[in-house]
Amino acid sequence: MQVLPLPFERLVRVLGRLPGLGPRSAQRMALHVLTKPEIMGDVLRTMAEAAEQLRICQECGNLGVHEVCHICADSTRENAVLCVVEGVDDIWAIERSGVFRGKYFVLGGVISALSGITPDMVGVPRLLARVQDLGVQEVILALGASVDGQTTSHYIADRLEKMGVVATTLAKGMPVGAEVDYLDEGTLKLALEGRRKL
Amino acid sequence: MQVLPLPFERLVRVLGRLPGLGPRSAQRMALHVLTKPEIMGDVLRTMAEAAEQLRICQECGNLGVHEVCHICADSTRENAVLCVVEGVDDIWAIERSGVFRGKYFVLGGVISALSGITPDMVGVPRLLARVQDLGVQEVILALGASVDGQTTSHYIADRLEKMGVVATTLAKGMPVGAEVDYLDEGTLKLALEGRRKL
Numbered sequence A, B: 001m002q003v004l005p006l007p008f009e010r011l012v013r014v015l016g017r018l019p020g021l022g023p024r025s026a027q028r029m030a031l032h033v034l035t036k037p038e039i040m041g042d043v044l045r046t047m048a049e050a051a052e053q054l055r056i057c058q059e060c061g062n063l064g065v066h067e068v069c070h071i072c073a074d075s076t077r078e079n080a081v082l083c084v085v086e087g088v089d090d091i092w093a094i095e096r097s098g099v100f101r102g103k104y105f106v107l108g109g110v111i112s113a114l115s116g117i118t119p120d121m122v123g124v125p126r127l128l129a130r131v132q133d134l135g136v137q138e139v140i141l142a143l144g145a146s147v148d149g150q151t152t153s154h155y156i157a158d159r160l161e162k163m164g165v166v167a168t169t170l171a172k173g174m175p176v177g178a179e180v181d182y183l184d185e186g187t188l189k190l191a192l193e194g195r196r197k198l
Helices: A006-015 A023-035 A037-053 A088-097 A124-134 A147-162 A185-193 B006-015 B023-035 B037-053 B088-097 B124-134 B147-162 B185-193
Strands: A081-085 A103-106 A138-141 A166-169 B081-085 B103-106 B138-141 B166-169
Touching: A006 A023, A006 B037, A023 A037, A023 B037, A023 B088, A037 B006, A037 B023, A037 B037, A081 A088, A081 A124, A088 A103, A088 A185, A088 B023, A103 A124, A124 A147, A138 A147, A147 A166, B006 B023, B023 B037, B081 B088, B081 B124, B088 B103, B088 B185, B103 B124, B124 B147, B138 B147, B147 B166
Parallel strands: A081 A103, A081 A138, A138 A166, B081 B103, B081 B138, B138 B166
Antiparallel strands: none
16 A cells, blocks of 8 residues: 655655665655755755765875865875775774874775675775875775775785885774774774784 | 865765764765765655655645645545544554544644643644534544643643544553654554544
């Protein structure tokens, strides 16, 4: 039996595919935006604006408002240390800790034998090219403490060693199984300061 | 320090005001829709379509695609029994139980002395007019089992009694403190069947 009006059900289905929303919370959210036109307007406007104005940085994969993000464009930041992260939100988490003054590289995922994700599918070749271009001396592998994250770190460390580049990884202090962007700033600070050679 | 790009931060702030989303989950969601353009397109399109196509029923306050919703327009449904609910989602929950064959009235809230919400601010005068228009003989008060919900039920029951209309309320079976739209279908069925005179 068709209980919900069709346009509403379509909206609930689309919202229900977003991360963190189930069918029930998607329905609540849909009803909320539909009954409050000013909120709906805000959502539509800010979303379209963000999509139009945001660019993915050509250099590192960060999100910004220019072709090259403000971190890559910042001449006061060191080229000698490059921090490799899985996603853009990991950059933000590390930036909030305020302790890192080098540049970043967004891998866009981790190598996963189970899911069939190879080094080429995440940005490993682009990363190695970038390391050469910038003349990087140390690469900090700030990937998640999951099996796939650690495997990826070791794979990249092997490749970097052959290029004569030091690979380090975030210090213990990061709880096993956690994701970088969920860490609090204090733990992240400790982890960055206590990084060790892989 | 400005860590997030401004258009992104604006989007996170707007999304963070939606029910069930905090700053962290709003950021996840914003990043998800921005990095997957097809999902962003779906969200923008279905939301705009829903806003354009959905109407609030002139008779009962339900959400539908016509001026009068499919329940009010359905001549096989009884006019003699009217079910009063707090919100549109409560109608959907009761419709899913499949046991009610009368019509609905969406109150749009409950009377609350603490929040200063008077009978006139929720739809009580419109409800009483509707009861007279339809020639309703029984009003089922399917409001939440909260203090405000119960107060509202008793207030409406008093007014209906003076008009010679029977007021009933959902049977025990509804756990104290629960909201109508969170009940499972079996409990709702029991509660509708076991309703008693207030």
